[in-house]
Amino acid sequence: MNPVVINILQNIPKKVPEELFETLFSKGTVKIERIVSQGQCCLINDWYDQVQDEWVILLEGQAQLQFKDDSTPITLNSGDYCLIPAHTKHRVHWTDPEIKTIWLAIHIYPTENDHE
Amino acid sequence: MNPVVINILQNIPKKVPEELFETLFSKGTVKIERIVSQGQCCLINDWYDQVQDEWVILLEGQAQLQFKDDSTPITLNSGDYCLIPAHTKHRVHWTDPEIKTIWLAIHIYPTENDHE
Numbered sequence: 549m550n551p552v553v554i555n556i557l558q559n560i561p562k563k564v565p566e567e568l569f570e571t572l573f574s575k576g577t578v579k580i581e582r583i584v585s586q587g588q589c590c591l592i593n594d595w596y597d598q599v600q601d602e603w604v605i606l607l608e609g610q611a612q613l614q615f616k617d618d619s620t621p622i623t624l625n626s627g628d629y630c631l632i633p634a635h636t637k638h639r640v641h642w643t644d645p646e647i648k649t650i651w652l653a654i655h656i657y658p659t660e661n662d663h664e
Numbered sequence: 665m666n667p668v669v670i671n672i673l674q675n676i677p678k679k680v681p682e683e684l685f686e687t688l689f690s691k692g693t694v695k696i697e698r699i700v701s702q703g704q705c706c707l708i709n710d711w712y713d714q715v716q717d718e719w720v721i722l723l724e725g726q727a728q729l730q731f732k733d734d735s736t737p738i739t740l741n742s743g744d745y746c747l748i749p750a751h752t753k754h755r756v757h758w759t760d761p762e763i764k765t766i767w768l769a770i771h772i773y774p775t776e777n778d779h780e
Binding site: 550551553554558573605620631654 | 665666667668669670671672673674688689691692693694696717719721723731733734736738740741742743744745746747748749752768770772775
């Protein structure tokens, strides 16, 4: 039987009152996640501080990420990707309020053998 | 210092005489790879048989995958993703010869604790 094929740009609710997180695949130390944003952002001085590395690509829309070590937010457009290493404090500064922003995030958690 | 942002649809050679594989990130059991195809396909009865799971999404272009357990190739368009579990024999049946096809593949290798 052929594997199931799903389109990542489909099955998106018309309204996204809150940022939508959906796990597409998870195994061992890896989680692949779709995130849908529309206008959401994090509060000023509200920083993610993650134990895992996050490799993230913006597939549609537009957003700005801010990193605590650098005051200038960086803008991500369609196709832009970056690595957010574990414990790199960051926040979503802005997402486009007019259109939906679709992210694909790969979370790579430390193994038991990794030292935090 | 802000993380480096790279666009996955850029830095593509004008001609792609052979399928192009580029590791974007690798750590532990995970490898994130960009693949660029243009017209390449695998020989009939030439099957990939991988030890790792592969979660793959087609970002641009068009391609057909074939799985040994099912004679009908499946067509992937922009945004389509599927999971190819380890040891699921498969081949690239066709990629668009006119335009470049950009894939993002997440390879999840077994850990030492996994039983093959």
